[in-house]
Amino acid sequence: MQASLSNCPAPAKLNLFLHVTGRRADGYHLLQTVFQLLDRSDTLDFSVRDDGRIRRTNDVPGVPEETDLVVRAARLLQTAAGKPHLGADITVHKQLPMGGGLGGGSSDAATTLTVLNHLWQTGLNRTQLMALGLQLGADVPFFLFGRNAFAEGVGEDLIALETANRWFVVIEPGVSVPTAIIFSSEELTRDTKVVRITDFPEAHNLLDSDFGKNDLEVVAAKQFPPVAEAIKWLKTYGNARMTGSGACVFCSFEHEHQADEVLKQVPSKWIAWKAKAMQEHPLAHLISS
Numbered sequence: 001m002q003a004s005l006s007n008c009p010a011p012a013k014l015n016l017f018l019h020v021t022g023r024r025a026d027g028y029h030l031l032q033t034v035f036q037l038l039d040r041s042d043t044l045d046f047s048v049r050d051d052g053r054i055r056r057t058n059d060v061p062g063v064p065e066e067t068d069l070v071v072r073a074a075r076l077l078q079t080a081a082g083k084p085h086l087g088a089d090i091t092v093h094k095q096l097p098m099g100g101g102l103g104g105g106s107s108d109a110a111t112t113l114t115v116l117n118h119l120w121q122t123g124l125n126r127t128q129l130m131a132l133g134l135q136l137g138a139d140v141p142f143f144l145f146g147r148n149a150f151a152e153g154v155g156e157d158l159i160a161l162e163t164a165n166r167w168f169v170v171i172e173p174g175v176s177v178p179t180a181i182i183f184s185s186e187e188l189t190r191d192t193k194v195v196r197i198t199d200f201p202e203a204h205n206l207l208d209s210d211f212g213k214n215d216l217e218v219v220a221a222k223q224f225p226p227v228a229e230a231i232k233w234l235k236t237y238g239n240a241r242m243t244g245s246g247a248c249v250f251c252s253f254e255h256e257h258q259a260d261e262v263l264k265q266v267p268s269k270w271i272a273w274k275a276k277a278m279q280e281h282p283l284a285h286l287i288s289s
């Protein structure tokens, strides 16, 4: 058995649009969204243990070990696979901001399920891993699906899409937005018209069109003024939007040099970076269909 794997990527996602179309009986919201993978990632190291213990080896500020989605993902897989004697030491190198709408925690969890399924030779297929992932968070199945996608339900009904190979400028407005606060707002609209995949422009043209919006944006911008400020600033360069429940905002460009020009202008109070669209998750090959 291979004992360890280092520098495993957990990439960020953007929601190119995000419509809230209803609410389930359990309070969870029904969404329609297009998920886009980015080539900016957290990275994780895994080392197999033979005593059944699952440990995070480093401190992650603000995330106690027991609540880390990485530790919870590993425990869930250990139980589901019936391998109580197998454990792991996991190191999480965070690059993606927390509460940023980039899905960092969900992506870390998906990478953990993928890599430990491989190292422990657990043999779960993609569908089984996605079902486990959904127990950890609504975004986790997408990262296991492995391709850019149109998503419905709470994000678990996925159809693969070929999106444009764009460059993105992403601004971190310096606040962490808790997803639950945005979804529980009285001001959130929950009745955006349901679209069919054939209703919106071909995915590779999506970013050039006015199609879609992020229904969570109005709520987040009102409750977190730095989000509103970053959107306003970035809108002078193109069709800027918030991703997920915030806080990050993004704008896309055809050429890298255009992204570089915008980055040079970003006020120093914000962290900003560029990333390229990815069509496939870098670990997709480790999972069998």
Ligand SMILES: C[C@@](CO)(OP(=O)(O)O)[C@H](O)COP(=O)(O)OP(=O)(O)OC[C@H]1O[C@@H](n2ccc(N)nc2=O)[C@H](O)[C@@H]1O
Pocket: 015, 018, 027, 028, 029, 030, 031, 033, 100, 101, 102, 103, 104, 106, 136, 137, 138, 139, 140, 154, 155, 179, 180, 181, 183, 243, 244, 245, 246
């Ligand atoms: C909004 C999105 C869009 O991709 O992304 P993020 O901004 O979190 O990255 C996701 O739907 C977020 O999914 P995820 O990050 O997994 O959310 P969770 O932690 O499972 O949910 C936190 C809380 O938000 C509420 N919630 C979440 C998802 C949803 N479809 N309806 C909800 O009402 C629930 O109250 C839940 O307890």
Ligand SMILES: Nc1ncnc2c1ncn2[C@@H]1O[C@H](COP(=O)(O)OP(=O)(O)O)[C@@H](O)[C@H]1O
Pocket: 062, 063, 067, 068, 069, 070, 092, 096, 097, 098, 099, 100, 101, 102, 103, 104, 105, 106, 108, 109, 176, 177, 179, 244, 245, 246, 247
């Ligand atoms: N490995 C992890 N990385 C980041 N956040 C985590 C992790 N494990 C648990 N969390 C919790 O999940 C919350 C949401 O994190 P994250 O997925 O980064 O943001 P978002 O859902 O906005 O994209 C964090 O504020 C943190 O409390």
